Amino acid sequence: MNNIGINYHSILPEAITAGVALLIMLVDAFMRRIERRIAGAIALAGLTGAAAALYTLRNQDGVTSFNSMIIVDDFRLIFAGIFLIATFLTVLISLRWIEDEQLPTGEYFALLMFATTGMLLMASANDLVMIFLGLEITSISTYVLCGFRRSDTRSNESAVKYFILGSFSTAFLLYGIAFIYGATYHAAATPVATTNLQLIKERVAAGHLFSPEMLFAGAAMMLVGFGFKVASAPFHIWSPDVYEGAPTPVTAFLSTGSKAAAFASFARVFILTFTATSLTGALSDLHSVATNTLAVMAALTMTIGNLVAITQTNIKRMLAYSSIAHAGYVMVGMAAADWKAVAFYLLSYVVINLGAFGVIEVIARRGDKQTEIADYSGIGFRSLGLSATLSLFLLSLAGIPLTAGFMGKLLVFKSAWASGFHALVVIAVINSAISWYYYLKVVVVMFFSEPQAEFKAPRVARSLIAALLLAIIGTLYLGVLPGRVLRALDQATDQLKAARK
């Protein structure tokens, strides 16, 4: 068509979410206070539209556009679908909450949609610069969202910590990108140096590098940057404070959507670009170094997350450490270089965790007051629906069979075992067993202990019931009948397969 590859169809989902965010801003600016409620409905409609746009892209395998900044492959479509589900559920659990807290509706949903745009770009990026851009769009929106309860010092602390540490880690990522750009310098090629993932892969495979050491340094820096964004040990320190202080729906979004987006870019760079190429290339070291580092990080992340979660007394903080542990399980899949298992795990984690945070948000009441585990004592039979729902999600996070959590773990562990990471799988299974303790503790506190204070069953808004029902259905569907999703994943292609065609 033309030499710079302008193809608006390939960025239609991103364009829709960004356009909807702008529309919400205008609605917020021109409508009266009471009418601003429709912002949430607009966001839901926009997400549905973006999903439809994704569906129309399904048959364009490996098409790159915008100077190969953007790629359309099944990898992108699957991850983008996961992000849209995450944002959809987040909007549903925030619809009523945002009114009860008397926070500005329009700004909240606009920022959420901008964050989604960034996440979608992170999955569709075919260039390190594009990944960086998507990451920044997501990060800046979520920094603001963390501090959204302006009058609450915990929320402010969360935002400031996230902003400072987030910018710091972004610098690492950017420095890594710069190193890789330098490492791919090859005087005979055009362009002489590159940040394009396919070109990087080709040059690594052909050994056309300025300096392999520089590539290693760049890969290590990017590992730090991504490791921070997904909250994996030893770069996890920020996440408990941030998750505890941020408003509960925002915590839910951070621990699912933005984490999944970081994993999407992580997988695109480390599984599809680095580990995939060096198998055949002269730099077979990179493969073993990268996967061994990932394996060690996975083991550390799981163990630290689970062990520290045991001692927590605040449920949001406990789920923050649980989220670190789950990042560890996903890293097991990363080490095994199996992005399909990673995608399934993230999909199930998104559904379960958003459901769990939905319940926590209702029980916490206005101003996030009741978030201690002690506040949950004895609420089991006074508010049976909520307690039973929360129990289902917690057990699913622990990995009880017939739920999504179990299938996700099974897939990840299976592929790690098949790739020869036997010790890692053993550590992961032991960790899984440890995690039962603190998940079950909450269930026991809810059903088998005396109530400490007067507890009145909270009123649950209809939108939240819808979100919880969707999450329950998703949890059970992925656990009992995962066949369709697994088949879809099996047939999925990525940039490697698409390029080979």
Add this chain to the structure above:
Amino acid sequence: MQSSITNYLPILLMFLAASGLASILILLPRLLARRRPTEAKLRPYECGVEPVGSARERQSVKFYLVAMIFLLFDIEAVFLIPWAVAFPHVLKDPAYTPLKYVFYGEMMVFMVVLLVGLVYIYRKGVIEWNR
């Protein structure tokens, strides 16, 4: 592209022009103006900020808002000027002729996005200083 030190000549000229202008602006008043120093005039910051005192002074949030809005539209200018310089070449080059509406339209999209931002801050009352 030849990479040689002469390519950096414009930067040297820019540097000389900038430092020359700064020196003239400092030296000229010394030569021409009569000196009538008062206490207020001799302060390091003539805008009224106390140079010594508690660092925990509270600043009005309006200053930060104005600074942010300034950045927003500054960036707009940074993108607009190169575009405006490049656009005539796009019109002349036959290779890019089919794309001229794309080049034009994409900049308009960018402007509209910024315009939405401007409308938003206007409606939210950021520009009204006395609120």
